[in-house]
Amino acid sequence: MFPNKATVEALEDAAHMAEVQGRSLWGDARERFFKNRAAVVSLVVLICIAAFGFLGEFVAQWERDFVDFSLMGANATQGVPSFETGHYFGTDASGRDLFARVVQGTRISLMVGVVGALVAVVVGTLYGATAGYFGGRIDGIMMRTVDVLMSIPFMFVLILMLVIFGRSLFMLFLGIGLISWLDMARIARGQTLTIKNKEFVEVAFATGVHPLKIILRHIVPNLLGIVIVYATLLVPSMIIFESFISFLGLGVQEPNTSLGALISEGNKNVGNGTPWQLAFPLFFFVITIFAFFFVGDGLRDALDPKDR
């Protein structure tokens, strides 16, 4: 009755071999991604930046809001970046340690980007998948709403909101969340339209699976590739967006800071012989954006083979 030991072992081996030979979509994508040198380097750079933003505080010699009054007026000569004073990146115009501030600015910029992308992934994907799956009038109404929202210049409405409800990090996150999901909803809907006619969705429908479960279990997982690609590309544009608002002075408020606010500050003082105040935040801003773009490009090449 029972298969003998040799057969079991053979079967085990076969199963093992099948495992080795089986190439999943994600495995393929991983392999393609790691062949893309620019993307891998950018990923390493990103990890370093994230480590800098979240662990840099332990390296900083000074508190980020400690004002060194002895430097007042002597910033150009005594606030220079140096290892001896512990101000690795020099000091800002008020005599605060720029290293600690750049650490915080990087952290907040990364957080803004990631929160924006997360909202887009969750809300946009579900919204788009729902609209695409149901189709017909529901789709019409849902997508027209997106069209209407998209044709509003949100930067201005967001500034209006920041003015009226006060300038806070929460409002900034809320505003960015309100905008970021619109494009994602369109992309997810477009993709859903092609997926929903596949056999496995038909089978699920025919066996009476609840529509909500079809969306969550059968459609959304198949959207993930394109959603991840787009989310990665969305992060830098969210960072730029936040920096823009902070550059105007309407975003993150003192004593907190973000890269945009630091660039703005450095720019104001560029005539005072303190170029490092612009150079360090600008450097971190540019490499962060660059790295995200390259990782996004690499992911797109890896997950969307028809685009190569």
Next chain:
Amino acid sequence: MTAYIIRRLAVAIPTLLILVILSFVLMYAAPGGPFNSERPLPPAVLANIEAKYGLDQPFWKQIVNYVVGVVTQFDFGPSFQYKDRSVNDIIAQGFPVTLTYGFWSFVVAVGVGVSLGVAAAIKQNSWLDYLAVGISVGAQVLPNFVLAPLLVIVFTLWLDWLPGGGWNGGAWQNMVMPVIALSTSYMASIARITRSSMLEVLNTNFIRTAKAKGLPMRRVIWKHALKPTMLPVISYLGPAFVGMITGSVVVDLIFSTGGIGQFFVNSAFNRDYSVIMGITILVGSLTILFNLVVDILYAWIDPKIRY
């Protein structure tokens, strides 16, 4: 075609109304009135001022008045901060400036972007191609608020070629840097889109036929390839326009050109609601109008589109 335009208008008008109402509701919901200062006014004075601006009326009456004023007379009401000026005065002062350099930025972005993209596609893998690709990658990480200060550092502080700001009645020296700052990233995007679109078009059968017929390359490109190439570029013009309008805020601020962006940011700090609302609605209307024009243009150029 007419039916398509009417249908698009039918979407555009409610969108505008939603924008106006949204701005008004936001303003109405604001905690504290525009006249609550650190020095509290005597209640009688406050009541008089509120009556003058119509703030004592019930909500629905205020909103109807505002919407009717905006829609019928394009009147955004008085500024709460500058007592002697209306929002319209402020827009009339700042908008021509923004429009002037905005127009030139648009021309530069489209003109240079398309030529660069086409040239890069025709001479693929030449130095021109690498230049175009390099610019479009570089411009992605240099948004206007980063580029503008860098321009000032190079051209004003180091080289001393151009004035670092001001408008000077629209002299070209004052216009160069705002236009570069505003147009570069869109120029780069347009070049990238044009390049990839052109490469795709050049590989199609009808181009091969045109070449096989023995048409000169110039004619193939101008007569046959350019029109289909422009389709994705045209659909990018809408977002580019919105981006430039938003970017003009930074340009106005950094170069002190005196455009609406400067008033917008000042009002944002002074809580001058009516000015912010006025500018938001103006920009919104322009955006919606422009998107409408782009859509119609697209439908007109692309024979495949069903309207």
